[in-house]
Amino acid sequence: xxxxxxxxxxxxxxxxxxxxxxxxxxxxxxxxxxxxxxxxxxxxxxxxxxxxxxxxxxxxxxxxxxxxxxxxxxxxxxxxxxxxxxxxxxxxxxxxxxxxxxxxxxxxxxxxxxxxxxxxxxxxxxxxxxxxxxxxxxxxxxxxxxxxxxxxxxxxxxxxxxxxxxxxxxxxxxxxxxxxxxxxxxxxxxxxxxxxxxxxxxxxxxxxxxxxxxxxxxxxxxxxxxxxxxxxxxxxxxxxxxxxxxxxxxxxxxxxxxxxxxxxxxxxxxxxxxxxxxxxxxxxxxxxxxxxxxxxxxxxxxxxxxxxxxxxxxxxxxxxxxxxxxxxxxxxxxxxxxxxxxxxxxxxxxxxxxxxxxxxxxxxxxxxxxxxxxxxxxxxxxxxxxxxxxxxxxxxxxxxxxxxxxxxxxxxxx
Amino acid sequence: xxxxxxxxxxxxxxxxxxxxxxxxxxxxxxxxxxxxxxxxxxxxxxxxxxxxxxxxxxxxxxxxxxxxxxxxxxxxxxxxxxxxxxxxxxxxxxxxxxxxxxxxxxxxxxxxxxxxxxxxxxxxxxxxxxxxxxxxxxxxxxxxxxxxxxxxxxxxxxxxxxxxxxxxxxxxxxxxxxxxxxxxxxxxxxxxxxxxxxxxxxxxxxxxxxxxxxxxxxxxxxxxxxxxxxxxxxxxxxxxxxxxxxxxxxxxxxxxxxxxxxxxxxxxxxxxxxxxxxxxxxxxxxxxxxxxxxxxxxxxxxxxxxxxxxxxxxxxxxxxxxxxxxxxxxxxxxxxxxxxxxxxxxxxxxxxxxxxxxxxxxxxxxxxxxxxxxxxxxxxxxxxxxxxxxxxxxxxxxxxxxxxxxxxxxxxxx
Numbered sequence: 001x002x003x004x005x006x007x008x009x010x011x012x013x014x015x016x017x018x019x020x021x022x023x024x025x026x027x028x029x030x031x032x033x034x035x036x037x038x039x040x041x042x043x044x045x046x047x048x049x050x051x052x053x054x055x056x057x058x059x060x061x062x063x064x065x066x067x068x069x070x071x072x073x074x075x076x077x078x079x080x081x082x083x084x085x086x087x088x089x090x091x092x093x094x095x096x097x098x099x100x101x102x103x104x105x106x107x108x109x110x111x112x113x114x115x116x117x118x119x120x121x122x123x124x125x126x127x128x129x130x131x132x133x134x135x136x137x138x139x140x141x142x143x144x145x146x147x148x149x150x151x152x153x154x155x156x157x158x159x160x161x162x163x164x165x166x167x168x169x170x171x172x173x174x175x176x177x178x179x180x181x182x183x184x185x186x187x188x189x190x191x192x193x194x195x196x197x198x199x200x201x202x203x204x205x206x207x208x209x210x211x212x213x214x215x216x217x218x219x220x221x222x223x224x225x226x227x228x229x230x231x232x233x234x235x236x237x238x239x240x241x242x243x244x245x246x247x248x249x250x251x252x253x254x255x256x257x258x259x260x261x262x263x264x265x266x267x268x269x270x271x272x273x274x275x276x277x278x279x280x281x282x283x284x285x286x287x288x289x290x291x292x293x294x295x296x297x298x299x300x301x302x303x304x305x306x307x308x309x310x311x312x313x314x315x316x317x318x319x320x321x322x323x324x325x326x327x328x329x330x331x332x333x334x335x336x337x338x339x340x341x342x343x344x345x346x347x348x349x350x351x352x353x354x355x356x357x358x359x360x361x362x363x364x365x366x367x368x369x370x371x372x373x374x375x376x377x378x379x380x381x382x383x384x385x386x387x388x389x390x391x392x393x394x395x396x397x398x399x400x401x402x403x404x405x406x407x408x409x410x411x412x413x414x
Numbered sequence: 415x416x417x418x419x420x421x422x423x424x425x426x427x428x429x430x431x432x433x434x435x436x437x438x439x440x441x442x443x444x445x446x447x448x449x450x451x452x453x454x455x456x457x458x459x460x461x462x463x464x465x466x467x468x469x470x471x472x473x474x475x476x477x478x479x480x481x482x483x484x485x486x487x488x489x490x491x492x493x494x495x496x497x498x499x500x501x502x503x504x505x506x507x508x509x510x511x512x513x514x515x516x517x518x519x520x521x522x523x524x525x526x527x528x529x530x531x532x533x534x535x536x537x538x539x540x541x542x543x544x545x546x547x548x549x550x551x552x553x554x555x556x557x558x559x560x561x562x563x564x565x566x567x568x569x570x571x572x573x574x575x576x577x578x579x580x581x582x583x584x585x586x587x588x589x590x591x592x593x594x595x596x597x598x599x600x601x602x603x604x605x606x607x608x609x610x611x612x613x614x615x616x617x618x619x620x621x622x623x624x625x626x627x628x629x630x631x632x633x634x635x636x637x638x639x640x641x642x643x644x645x646x647x648x649x650x651x652x653x654x655x656x657x658x659x660x661x662x663x664x665x666x667x668x669x670x671x672x673x674x675x676x677x678x679x680x681x682x683x684x685x686x687x688x689x690x691x692x693x694x695x696x697x698x699x700x701x702x703x704x705x706x707x708x709x710x711x712x713x714x715x716x717x718x719x720x721x722x723x724x725x726x727x728x729x730x731x732x733x734x735x736x737x738x739x740x741x742x743x744x745x746x747x748x749x750x751x752x753x754x755x756x757x758x759x760x761x762x763x764x765x766x767x768x769x770x771x772x773x774x775x776x777x778x779x780x781x782x783x784x785x786x787x788x789x790x791x792x793x794x795x796x797x798x799x800x801x802x803x804x805x806x807x808x809x810x811x812x813x814x815x816x817x818x819x820x821x822x823x824x825x826x827x828x
Contacts (some may be wrong), residue, residue: 015666240707287704
């Protein structure tokens with residue numbers, strides 16, 4: 001395929017990707033009251049081998065030939081890296097620090113239970129072919145599955161809390177801080193698994209050492225080094241030069257984390273948390289988010305969908321495993337958070353609301369399992385199971401949460 | 415190269431590309447008073463085989479291996495397509511229509527002279543190997559070179575006019591309308607050349623017919639079909655859905671123009687001119703421009719620079735040809751516009767200002783000659799000559815223009 005043919009096909013692919021994501025997103029919003037992200041998760045599966053590839057393999061092959069996969073992969077990595085940078089940018093360090101008492105209880109409950117059920121299930125799952133890769137040990141498998149169950153769609157949670165005007169309430173503060181702690185914990189575990197996967201001690205040490213060194217720099221040093229940028233932005237607005245500098249830093253952080261054997265998303269996210277807040281953060285968001293979320297992120301959903309083969313689950317034992325993982329995820333994350341909140345003295349409705357929000361995994365789950373597939377932790381089978389788990393738990397969140405808020409008219413309808 | 419290695423290298427490439435473009439842009443602005451675009455044009459040449467490839471071939475090969483060229487090509491096409499969409503979005507249809515009298519004289523002068531000198535020079539240039547491709551006829555060569563000499567950096571011209579507060583003045587109106595007419599004419603000629611290049615009548619008819627049909631739809635029908643979007647944006651702001659719809663339309667237009675054998679930039683530009691003005695145009699600009707100009711467009715400058723081999727010009731006759739093309743370009747565009755403005759009754763200073771601005775070719779020239787190289791109209795030699803011509807004529811504009819404005823303190827310094 002010549003350069004000209006490739007770029008021309010890329011334009012057509014992207015038109016199909018954006019149109020499908022928007023159309024399915026609109027349908028899910030209009031008829032199911034679901035946020036856009038749910039539609040895009042489903043759109044990815046629809047354009048992949050699970051639907052389009054099955055009913056119209058000719059169109060699928062013409063629209064997504066093998067030669068374009070590399071291009072889509074890079075676009076997806078860029079989109080998801082920038083998205084995690086934006087998540088980091090809105091991550092409230094104070095909420096994270098101020099999370100004492102009940103938040104700690106909820107987040108610890110929401111962390112321990114997933115890893116416990118993962119450890120319990122892994123010996124059974126490892127007996128089925130195609131779920132975990134042969135080179136992965138039991139501990140690594142349990143940690144990865146635990147993280148996949150423990151993760152929360154933190155950005156979606158934050159948006160729901162803010163849209164419903166719950167940001168200052170007990171429910172809001174609790175969910176946000178518990179979600180932040182839980183997600184940080186889950187990502188650290190994923191990082192540990194990736195670091196431990198390196199063949200030979202040298203590669204593992206490079207990944208772990210590089211990751212820890214990078215995280216320390218981003219948490220302890222970068223905020224101070226970057227602080228003057230915040231002052232400049234406050235005085236003069238966010239210039240094109242500041243945007244270019246930020247994008248350059250983002251690219252270097254993403255590259256560094258890829259290079260040590262971690263993943264670009266860590267670089268993006270940690271840089272986001274280290275950027276000065278205020279005018280700069282808002283300006284960067286306004287300039288990066290529209291293109292990243294509307295153009296680049298759909299590439300990730302479609303790339304993930306192209307990897308999703310739901311038909312591999314067409315056996316009784318795999319269907320049983322799928323349902324078991326789904327039930328375990330709902331009980332060990334949503335259920336555990338509910339119980340922890342109740343034990344910490346919250347009402348039934350508040351606890352149920354927290355459980356519903358913490359149980360939604362959304363895009364975060366897709367990011368983790370795509371990393372797992374790419375780094376050869378999990379196989380096509382478990383990948384497909386976890387895609388289904390991500391979609392179902394995210395679909396559940398909005399109606400469940402609405403149920404706990406019934407009769408409360410003080411908050412905006414959003 | 416695995417997907418992971420490719421995306422990791424892409425992050426590093428992009429960091430180097432953005433850093434170089436910004437650094438050279440800053441130096442050119444700080445020490446030469448030049449706009450950012452001049453720096454980026456030079457940065458592209460510096461990172462290519464003309465400098466980096468010569469002094470540090472190892473770094474050049476490691477940073478831009480052949481496997482990444484396709485990726486950079488697609489990124490460059492996307493950047494330049496979106497850029498032309500933004501140019502179309504700011505293209506003032508009223509200025510174009512209201513250009514009677516002197517503007518017509520200037521723009522006709524600025525159109526006829528370039529094609530005349532191109533026709534005069536082409537027989538000589540075609541005698542040198544590597545300037546035009548063997549399949550190109552004399553008429554096609556003269557038309558293409560004429561368009562390359564006639565083109566004006568319309569977006570740069572518009573920015574200078576607006577930044578200096580000259581938008582309502584005689585100089586401002588004249589330059590803007592003459593630039594718009596001239597550029598439209600030059601692009602039509604490029605389109606004709608591309609259409610005529612198709613092997614066999616069928617391909618030429620497809621390109622010409624497809625191009626004309628598309629242009630008619632975009633000029634006559636699309637503005638009316640798209641008008642309700644403008645009203646929606648005025649009432650409710652520019653939503654994510656509207657941005658997605660616009661990007662989807664852009665991609666389809668770019669794909670359509672690529673597919674008939676024209677080029678994606680025509681699709682982007684014509685769609686831009688057809689979009690409703692007001693809140694929608696401003697909102698789309700705010701959401702697309704930062705990422706397109708700061709992240710994607712530098713890929714185009716670097717891709718163009720990777721194709722630029724100034725060392726192929728190391729022969730006396732080629733150096734003579736380069737100087738002749740440069741002199742012809744300055745006289746036939748800047749000089750002709752000056753004379754036309756004088757004949758139409760303008761003062762010496764106004765006419766000189768118009769000539770200086772019309773003579774700057776900037777990014778527009780790079781777009782045209784990259785299309786020429788890609789569609790096998792011109793070879794490496796003429797490409798390198800025209801890169802030099804583009805840089806020199808763009809470098810000239812700001813100091814020349816400042817000279818004509820000396821002693822006028824009424825306008826902001828900008």
